[in-house]
Amino acid sequence: MRVIQVVRFGGPEVLVPADLADPVAGDAEVVVDVEVADVLFLDTQLRSGWGRGYFAVSPPYVAGNGVAGTVSAVGPGVDSALVGRRVIARVGPTMNEVQVPMGGYAERAVAAVGEVVEVPDGLPLRDAVTFLHDGPTALGLLHHAALQPGERVLINAAAGGLGALLVPRAKAAGATVVAAARGARKLELVREWGADVAVDYTESGWLDEVGGVDIVFDGAGGAVGEEAFGLVAEGGRYLSYGAASGDFPRVDQADASRRGVRYLGIQELRYDGPEARRELRALMAEAAAGRFRPFVGQAFPLERAADAHAAIEARRTVGKTVLEVG
Template identity: 55%
Template sequence: MRVVQATRFGGPEVLVTSEAPDPVAGPGQVVVDVSVAPVLFVDTQIRRGWGGEWFTVKPPYVPGVGVAGQVLSVGEGVDPGWAGRQVVTDTGERGGYAERAVAPAEGLIQVPDGLGLPEAAALLHDGRTALGLAEGARIRPGEWVLITAAGGGLGSLLVQLAHAAGARVIGAARGQRKLDLARELGAEAAVDYSEPDWPEQVREATGGPGPDVVFDGVGGQIGLAAFEITARGGRVSAHGAPSGGFAEIDPREAERRGVTVRGIQHVQFSPADGKRLIERVLSEAAAGRIRPVIGQTFPLERAADAHAAIDARGVIGKTLLLI
């Protein structure tokens, strides 16, 4: 079968297509005939060698932490009824950029009728995270909600969820295409954080006090600026680090202003909670109540191009490999 391997840590050019033996399902496992593999921002970070304290992968390895496709075979102890079903599933820290992938049967989630495999793949990680973040923030109708990275896969879902909860949404992103998308999905205002006065624009949009809730998917100085304009008594989720690191928020300043800060650890769900969230978001999407934004797709052999596009910050919504 064809796979994409990261031959070493480095730029997108380290991703090469090669042949590998077909996998065999062990006890408690299945083999999935992969149709779609989502490309996550964290995939690009791991490829560069970032996150060694969290991730154990060493080159050469097959990137990709999830897949959507059809169950091809089942291992010992697995219900044979799974064979032939369309599913989405995590694959662990590696193995998704391949024509076939091994996955634990306990993590399989059947794709509901009315939802395509690309849409299911786009929601596998970002949908789970978006719902978990929204639940944790307890958004109330009429609150101002600021979402950074609003044009990305996760941010575009958060815009929809906050809007559906009755919030007044401000989408922050870089570039007109992403700002237009945020407005299309329900944002009342949209600001470009490449402009130096963007925090003042957010304050003006809220009438002065700043947002009640912040979902920061960027980190670094942008995340810190978002915290600094959060209203007193507000809530901040500092879960993103595409800038190179999470926003370094002073806990004493947060306490002084009565701002509750949640970090990346609050979206590390238990297997049971993660599965519940994925099943719910797939159901919502199948019913047409939430829409994953698939901005660009690439064939498997162009995985390096997919990574390069993400590195260049030129993508919108979710990036997928079609296999």
């Protein structure tokens, strides 16, 4: 089968096509014939050598942590009725209770059966894969934020795949949504998704445009995230889940305590289990019924995975980025 391997840590050029033996499903596993692979900002970070203290990756390895496709085989202990079903699934071995993001940029991938979620009829697999990581994250952020109708919310790095879900869901929950992104194209897009206010956080004075907020959803990190923390009103919430700037924000915890601001970092934002999976299925059902539209901003052939990574790192992407495999 065709795969894309990270042959050494480095820039996008280290993503190299290769041929490997077809995978075999083990106990409680399935093989998925991949049609679409999810491309995450995390994939670019791991490829560069970032995060080795947390994720046990070492070259050569097949990049990628998420796929959409059709189950072609099942291992011992798995219901054979899954064969032929359209699914999304996170892939990669689990080490020390952490799933290692690898194995997705391939024609076929192995997934633990517990990671498999069936895709409803009427929802294209290219759309379904947008929910795999960003769906639970968006739902988890809204769950932990306990957003109330009428609250004012700032979403940083709002024009990415997660923003395409978080902006309309926050709006539907009754919030006034302020979306911060980079450049005119991205600002236009977040307005289309339902943002009440769109601001460019690369422009001076952007904080004044935002004003005070009850909640910050920060996917930018770095200086942008740190500046946004100062906008949170007393008793508000600040949720830090991304590092698009290259690092997580350094938040003054003493200041948070003084102002009664509840700070939640990425370690506190886990949202999984049966409830999360039910909500994920409901979210895909909404999309299949046409009540909600996911957004794939750019798709690359599998062999052009390096171009996909380069585009993400250059901040040229909007919405979700995917690789088309099948």
